Amino acid sequence: MINSTLWPEPPGIVLGINLNAPTLLPSTKMFEGLMTYDFDLKPVPVLAESWVIAPDGLTYTFKLRQGVKWHDGKPFTAEDVAFTFNEFLPAVHARSKTTFERVKTTAVDAHTVQLSLKEPYAPLIRSFDALSAAIVPAHVYKGSDFRANPVNQAPIGTGPFKFKEWRKGEYIHLVRNDAYWQAGKPHLDAIYYRFIPDSASRALALETGQVQLAAQTDIEFVDVARLAKLPNLKVTTGKGWEWNSTISWIEFNHRRKPFDDPRFRQAVMFALDREFMRTNIFFGLAKVATGPIQASSPFYETDVPKYGLDLAKSAALLDEMGLKPDANGVRARVKLLGLPYGELWNRVSEYVRQALGKVGIQVTLEASDVAGWGQKFGNWDYDMVVTFLSMLADPALGVSRTYVTSNIRKGVLFTNTSGYSNPEVDDLFAKAASNTDEAVRKQLYSRVQKILSTDVPVAWTVEIEWPTITSAKLHNVTINGFGPNDSFADAWLAK
Amino acid sequence: MRLLLFLLGWMVKAALVLLAIVVLNFCLVRLAPGDVASVLAGESGAADPDFLARTRAEFGLDRPLPAQLLTYVGNVLSLDLGVSYRTRRPVADMVLERMPATLLLTGAAFVFALLVGPALGVLAAIRARRPADTLITVAALVFYAMPIFWVGLLFILFFSVTLGWLPPFGMRSMIPPSGDLARALDTARHLVLPALTLGLFYVAIYARLTRGAMLETAGLDYVKTARAKGLPEWRVVTAHILRNAMLPIITFAGLQAGHLVGGAIVAETVFAWPGIGRLAFDALLQRDYNLLLAVFLASAVAVVLFNFITDLLLRLADPRIGAAGR
Numbered sequence: 006m007i008n009s010t011l012w013p014e015p016p017g018i019v020l021g022i023n024l025n026a027p028t029l030l031p032s033t034k035m036f037e038g039l040m041t042y043d044f045d046l047k048p049v050p051v052l053a054e055s056w057v058i059a060p061d062g063l064t065y066t067f068k069l070r071q072g073v074k075w076h077d078g079k080p081f082t083a084e085d086v087a088f089t090f091n092e093f094l095p096a097v098h099a100r101s102k103t104t105f106e107r108v109k110t111t112a113v114d115a116h117t118v119q120l121s122l123k124e125p126y127a128p129l130i131r132s133f134d135a136l137s138a139a140i141v142p143a144h145v146y147k148g149s150d151f152r153a154n155p156v157n158q159a160p161i162g163t164g165p166f167k168f169k170e171w172r173k174g175e176y177i178h179l180v181r182n183d184a185y186w187q188a189g190k191p192h193l194d195a196i197y198y199r200f201i202p203d204s205a206s207r208a209l210a211l212e213t214g215q216v217q218l219a220a221q222t223d224i225e226f227v228d229v230a231r232l233a234k235l236p237n238l239k240v241t242t243g244k245g246w247e248w249n250s251t252i253s254w255i256e257f258n259h260r261r262k263p264f265d266d267p268r269f270r271q272a273v274m275f276a277l278d279r280e281f282m283r284t285n286i287f288f289g290l291a292k293v294a295t296g297p298i299q300a301s302s303p304f305y306e307t308d309v310p311k312y313g314l315d316l317a318k319s320a321a322l323l324d325e326m327g328l329k330p331d332a333n334g335v336r337a338r339v340k341l342l343g344l345p346y347g348e349l350w351n352r353v354s355e356y357v358r359q360a361l362g363k364v365g366i367q368v369t370l371e372a373s374d375v376a377g378w379g380q381k382f383g384n385w386d387y388d389m390v391v392t393f394l395s396m397l398a399d400p401a402l403g404v405s406r407t408y409v410t411s412n413i414r415k416g417v418l419f420t421n422t423s424g425y426s427n428p429e430v431d432d433l434f435a436k437a438a439s440n441t442d443e444a445v446r447k448q449l450y451s452r453v454q455k456i457l458s459t460d461v462p463v464a465w466t467v468e469i470e471w472p473t474i475t476s477a478k479l480h481n482v483t484i485n486g487f488g489p490n491d492s493f494a495d496a497w498l499a500k
Numbered sequence: 501m502r503l504l505l506f507l508l509g510w511m512v513k514a515a516l517v518l519l520a521i522v523v524l525n526f527c528l529v530r531l532a533p534g535d536v537a538s539v540l541a542g543e544s545g546a547a548d549p550d551f552l553a554r555t556r557a558e559f560g561l562d563r564p565l566p567a568q569l570l571t572y573v574g575n576v577l578s579l580d581l582g583v584s585y586r587t588r589r590p591v592a593d594m595v596l597e598r599m600p601a602t603l604l605l606t607g608a609a610f611v612f613a614l615l616v617g618p619a620l621g622v623l624a625a626i627r628a629r630r631p632a633d634t635l636i637t638v639a640a641l642v643f644y645a646m647p648i649f650w651v652g653l654l655f656i657l658f659f660s661v662t663l664g665w666l667p668p669f670g671m672r673s674m675i676p677p678s679g680d681l682a683r684a685l686d687t688a689r690h691l692v693l694p695a696l697t698l699g700l701f702y703v704a705i706y707a708r709l710t711r712g713a714m715l716e717t718a719g720l721d722y723v724k725t726a727r728a729k730g731l732p733e734w735r736v737v738t739a740h741i742l743r744n745a746m747l748p749i750i751t752f753a754g755l756q757a758g759h760l761v762g763g764a765i766v767a768e769t770v771f772a773w774p775g776i777g778r779l780a781f782d783a784l785l786q787r788d789y790n791l792l793l794a795v796f797l798a799s800a801v802a803v804v805l806f807n808f809i810t811d812l813l814l815r816l817a818d819p820r821i822g823a824a825g826r
Contacts, residue, residue, distance in 0.1 A: 013782060016540070016586040024544030099541075099548035153588065174598055174774025175671060199670065201772040202782075205653055206669055213661055213668060376534025376787045379542040417549050418541045 007479060007498060009218035009489075010207045011177070011198035018168075018177065019157045020139035021098045026221070029136060029490045031177050031198050035076070036139035036162035039067060039086070042486045044247055046131060046303070046398050049485065051492075052081070052140055052163065053133070062125030062441040069116045073186045075142045076161045076168070083112035088143035090120070097151050104132045104402070125441045128399035134248065136490065137398075165191035165494040175200060185494070192497035204228070204347070211238060217476035217498070220489045221246075226288040226349055229472045239477050242290050243470030245488020250299040250403070251471065253291075253393035255341070255357060255464040259424040261388060263337055268322045270461040274312035275319035276364045277357065279466055286352050291467035296458040297404050299396045299468050303443070304450040309458035319364045328365075336365035342381055342390040345374045353391055353466070383418045393469065394419060398486075400450055401438040408462055409434050425462035510811075514804045521800045522576055522793070526569055529789050535561055536585040536787045559585050559790075576797070582790035584783075591794040595776060599798070601671055602775035605767065606760040608691055609699035613756070616699075617706020618749055624707065625714035626737060636707060644704035652697040652770035659693060666692050669772040694771040698764055702756060709752055713745035720744075746817055754810025758803035762795060 015027040020036045039053035053067040073081035090110040094101050108120045108129070122129070132138060140163065145156050159168050163186070166179040177198040181191055199216060201207045208228045210216045214237060224232065233240040255273070257264035264270065279293045292300060296309050328336040339361075343354040358368040368389075373381065382390050397403030406412050406419065410426040430453060437449040473489050475482050478499040485491055537555040556562045560571065575582060581591045624636040643651065660668035667673070667690050677686055717723065718741050726740045756763075765777035780795040782788075814821050 013786075025540065026543060028544075099544060099551050102548060172774070173594065174601070174779065175772075199772070200774075201669055202769045202778060203649070203772070206656070206770055206772060209653075209656055209661060209668055213664075215668065373533065374785055375542055376532065376536075376539045376785070378534075379538035380534035383538060383541075414549060417552065418538065 008216040034166040038135040039133040065120040128401040131398035245483035247486035250396040272322040278314040294465035306451040306454040340388040344391040405434040608695035612699040613702030617703040620707040621710025640704040757806040761802040762799035
């Protein structure tokens with residue numbers, strides 16, 4: 006049995022209906038996808054045993070695993086997969102909706118499904134994990150109002166752990182699924198997800214051995230280094246977060262001057278000491294970001310313009326734009342909307358204010374809470390804003406959404422909120438999404454990265470290396486690109 | 501007759517106050533930018549315009565504000581507090597299931613503070629300007645001045661991490677023992693640190709209040725008269741000084757009792773205590789208006805009720821109160 010921290014308390018625990026970060030940890034133990042992805046984001050079979058992609062990229066045929074049972078004892082069949090892809094995901098899953106609206110899924114027989122597309126869609130093969138496409142039981146959901154179905158209070162999946170109890174305000178309790186399809190697994194009898202609101206209390210809970218697992222944002226980065234020194238704890242950083250791949254950046258509102266001028270945006274890049282940010286603000290749990298695609302991606306391009314700290318260059322660019330310092334040495338006055346996720350992000354805002362002040366850009370900080378931040382950011386009511394976003398398994402899923410013109414949608418977060426628009430970039434992203442030849446895609450994405458790193462639509466700061474902190478006795482937590490958001494079928498606790 | 505008038509007047513006042521609170525709270529929570537749809541979108545790192553529009557329409561958040569207010573007040577008057585936007589469960593259920601935990605914590609702290617605080621205050625007063633008084637006054641100042649979350653973390657470090665005597669957080673063990681008595685004891689052990697943390701703050705207030713009131717009363721003429729009559733010292737202290745010094749204590753206890761419902765946000769946060777204060781705080785951040793307003797309402801009802809009880813008690817303690825001032 007293990008205890009894990011979980012904060013905030015999730016609104017629900019059915020993957021797809023709820024996508025909130027805290028939903029993922031418990032729900033990935035109960036639900037499974039057709040595949041998962043390893044550290045290199047290569048597919049690994051889960052509910053699908055094997056698959057064939059037709060040469061034209063329009064047909065995908067999956068052989069499904071046999072002998073799999075739902076938690077209520079009913080058999081898992083091709084019907085469940087067809088229902089999930091055709092009806093469930095397009096209706097509820099905010100992110101995968103666009104993927105599965107392109108696909109028509111048919112059950113060929115009880116253990117074979119065929120997906121057909123109108124045009125090739127390269128990221129499809131990286132869209133079958135539990136977070137993007139968890140399979141749900143058709144016999145429970147078909148014909149019901151998916152969001153209001155009472156089964157959501159006690160979910161039924163195929164995963165190694167079954168739902169037992171959710172005590173509001175206290176914990177979610179999962180127990181071993183004795184009928185799990187992998188014989189002899191899981192090794193843990195039960196998992197408790199405990200809601201501990203205060204991060205200092207969470208750190209203490211790890212120290213005292215009250216909990217055996219905490220991840221991502223549970224522990225303040227300043228505490229992670231301290232916990233790593235304790236003999237009873239293990240800290241893994243970065244590894245296990247390949248699918249998530251978070252990049253943080255300062256976003257500019259291109260609709261307002263002077264942010265529409267690439268020289269100003271480059272000047273900001275040259276004014277930021279991102280190495281300083283990495284070590285002193287993120288406490289080493291980050292890499293300096295070089296552009297829109299994360300370094301762990303197979304499509305990452307190293308040969309792009311680099312932006313080390315260079316105040317002279319920064320000032321020269323601002324001079325060239327005609328932004329001369331006034332009597333007080335101020336060239337421009339701008340506002341920065343901070344990210345309301347705790348102390349670390351407040352320090353990011355303060356550092357940016359200080360760094361840009363050195364080149365005569367006077368920054369006024371704006372504070373708000375999560376709802377206010379989302380409202381302002383989504384509605385383009387900002388000058389500059391601090392944000393971070395997951396790049397996901399494929400640039401067509403996680404990266405292009407921030408830069409393509411077709412995704413400028415007012416009032417919607419995590420779209421192209423900056424208003425950057427470049428026909429050449431749009432075209433390259435579109436071609437890369439519909440081409441299934443990896444080598445060709447790599448060339449296209451390399452071009453995109455070169456252009457974007459020159460244009461600097463947003464000022465990338467760091468790639469976050471999220472920490473996973475476990476008891477030294479807990480093993481096999483990080484075994485693929487999903488880390489603690491994997492199913493835990495293999496996790497075990499030493500005596 | 502006078503009591504009946506007092507009761508009637510109180511009921512009319514209470515009804516008006518509660519209605520005003522409902523309207524005011526409704527307007528206050530809407531002043532914050534953003535709504536539940538933007539929070540859910542922000543949390544899931546993916547936003548879909550359909551989803552946002554559907555969420556807003558489902559809860560009527562797309563209607564003009566005055567219309568929403570009228571609907572809400574109408575629903576409250578028919579005792580329907582609505583559902584939580586986040587969990588889609590009736591908020592009355594959510595508040596009721598979290599209420600016992602909070603009442604247990606604040607109630608324990610309340611009783612502890614009422615037993616210990618005035619006693620220390622009396623002790624300090626009759627030993628004024630001697631070592632015992634100094635010790636109590638300094639301790640009271642320290643616990644009054646230190647932030648509750650800081651005291652809480654220190655207690656966890658000392659009693660849980662260093663000594664390993666008491667559980668640092670939660671309301672019960674992960675595997676609760678079998679048997680009702682064992683379970684109650686288990687919860688009691690979890691209760692010690694949060695109740696102590698919250699209670700000590702109030703102990704400090706009561707001790708200072710009592711000491712001040714006692715010393716002030718002790719110098720009055722009727723006390724000198726009592727002493728001159730040759731009454732034993734303990735009679736003077738209890739019958740003459742304490743009875744009058746109790747009035748500010750009762751007043752403050754009434755105030756603290758009003759906080760029994762929502763007054764433990766910090767302690768609940770530090771000790772992961774599954775109570776209602778924390779529920780309200782999260783509801784605010786998540787813009788779960790119905791849930792937040794339900795907590796506010798429950799808390800307002802408690803305050804109004806305890807104010808009434810306090811008034812009654814003050815009348816009993818000092819017959820002059822309420823007799824004058826018609």
